[in-house]
Amino acid sequence: MLTAPRVNSMELLRRYDTEGPRYTSYPTVPAWSNAFGHPDFASALRATGEAGAPLELYVHCPYCAAKCFYCGCNALTTSRPELIDQYLDDLETEIETVTQSLGKGKDVIQLHWGGGTPNHLDERQLQRAFGMLASHFTFLPNAELSVEADPRLVSREQLRTLYALGFRRLSFGVQDLDPQVQEAIGRVQSFAMVQDVVAAAREAGFEAINLDLIYGLPRQTQESFGRTIQQVLTLAPDRVACFGYAHMPAQRPHQRLIEQDDLPDGSARFALLRQAVSAFTSADYAWIGLDHFARADDPLAVAQRNGVLHRNFMGYTTRAGQHLLGLGMSAISEIEGTFAQNASALPEWRSSIRSGRLATVRGHTLSDDDRARQAAILRIMCDLELRIEEIPRGIEDLDARLAPFVADGLVVQHVDRIEVTALGRYFLRNICAVFDAYLPAQRAAGRFSRTI
Ligand code: SF4
Structure with missing residues (x-):
């Protein structure tokens, strides 16, 4: 068991509680150049296709039912399924364009659908999105398929559809289970509901359940967060990610809905993270890198023990593939020593894709x-x-x-x-x-x- 260290000096926190990257890439995105465009990415795709190593795919599904106040993702809200259909139309065109340079039928060892809220797609849309990928790539028999899901939108039919498509790992956004905190972040979901969807996912056959938590949220106290952690532990997740809340209202105006005075200060945030480390390691979870926890038999814990843990835009991974190909608005690729990012705004991404171009707006070639x-x-x-x-x-x-x-x-x-x-x-x-x-x-x- 790892015990949380005792920190006696507020001076230490004052020195290190600064601003800095999460290092899901190096160099980090602000260092990339806007001069890197679609011709550069097309040539990196051709080199990747010739290299022939299996790919990891990330597909960005931006739509959500409603915007959570704390959201730091590139997300759009809609209740209109036809807008999601239009997005899938464009995604299909993007896949066509990408595979023209990359080559068709390349092997895929890992697929992750993130967002946004991938399970805002209905069963027909989920099947269509997967079919588009399956007709352009070759999923290896041991490929790991994972998907993020909002517990509030989960249905048993949807879980059965995802399972039938081959998904075996589900990540549920939990964040915090305290009603006061949930009210302050604009995301209300009871523990009973989370309990029910986790049970339904296991019934549907899912082998691995990830739960995402956030520390540093408004009105969070050690007492309330302790309760959340204990409730989460009763669900026996395979992995838990415990991210620090990034309050950046200047860049994300919707975060102004969060009262600044409700936010825990630096020492309280630090105490919350230490509390999570103590609770999860006491429950025999391995502490992975910065902010993840995993059961000893989970591939992430095994990768850490074997010294092959990897980190990319999705956080900690087992590095199944050598190249990460991102699809959809704002998606990031890391292929052949090159980073490339798609346009983050839907109109910009869409206009590039509909003109038959890749939607690359910035990138970087590693020196x-x-x-x-x-x-x-x-x-x-x-x-x-x-x-x-x-x-x-x-x-x-x-x-x-x-x-x-x-x-x-x-x-x-x-x-x-x-x-x-x-x-x-x-x-x-x-x-x-x-x-x-x-x-x-x-x-x-x-x-x-x-x-x-
Ligand atoms: S569900 Fe996730 S992506 Fe969508 S608004 Fe909430 S935090 Fe953002």
Whole structure:
């Protein structure tokens, strides 16, 4: 069992409760160039097709029934199924365009539908979306298919449809089960309902259930969050993600519906995360990287034990494929040493797709220096250590940059490696920032959320 560290010094929190990337990529999106466009992505797709390694697919389904106040996703709301049909029309065109460069019938080892709310699609739309993919790609027999779902929209028929299509892992957005918190975030869903959909998913045959929580929400207290965690534990999820709420009303105006005064301060947020770590590790969940927990037999925990854990735009993964191909508005791809992002706004994405072009609006091709720093950040985020030979060259003042972390007991420098301590795990984002060549120039723009 891992015990939460005792932090006596508010000074420590004041020093490290800053703004910084979550490092789901390196370089992070603000460092990418708008000069990178569809011809660049098309050539990366051709190189990927020739390389021939299995793909991971991410499909963005942006529509939701209503907007949650805390939402940080690229989401649209609708109650009109025909708008979802139109989106699927365009998605089909995008798949055609992508596979013209990539080649048709490429192997897929992993598929994830995220959003938005993928289960805002009805059964016919779910079957259509999957059919579009299946007719352009080859799903390997051992491919892992996962989908995000809003418990409030789940029906037994929908679960049966998803299972019949081959999905075996379901991620339910729970966030917090306290009624006061739910009222403050505009998302009301009772524990009884969550309990019921989890049971229905298991009855339908789903092998793995993920539950997503958020700490740092308005009106959340240690007492209320403790109750939520205990309720979640009774559902015996295979994985739990416990993300820190990113309150960025300047970039996400709908978050202004959240009262600033209701938000827990830095030390309260920190206490909530420590509470989650303590509760889940006490219940024999492995603490994965920064903010995930997994049962010992879950592939994520196995990957961590075997030193092959990976991190990308979807968070921690087992890195089934070598290339991640994102489809849909705002989707991000990581293929052949290249990052590319689709237009985030529906009209812009749609207009590119309908003109027969890829919808790429920005991207980045990794330099040798980027690759070395990317590998270092990945290892720290995933393995919590970095071997000496993995330290990127050219960071002249690394010892000086690490010195404050060493002095604060967050990092230990051994002869052969740098190791993150139990206390340092809470400050992983800050530690990784030491290796980030782009961050000093980006910070001023206020693009990042709080690191704690
Ligand atoms: S359901 Fe998810 S994606 Fe949709 S508005 Fe709520 S938080 Fe955002």
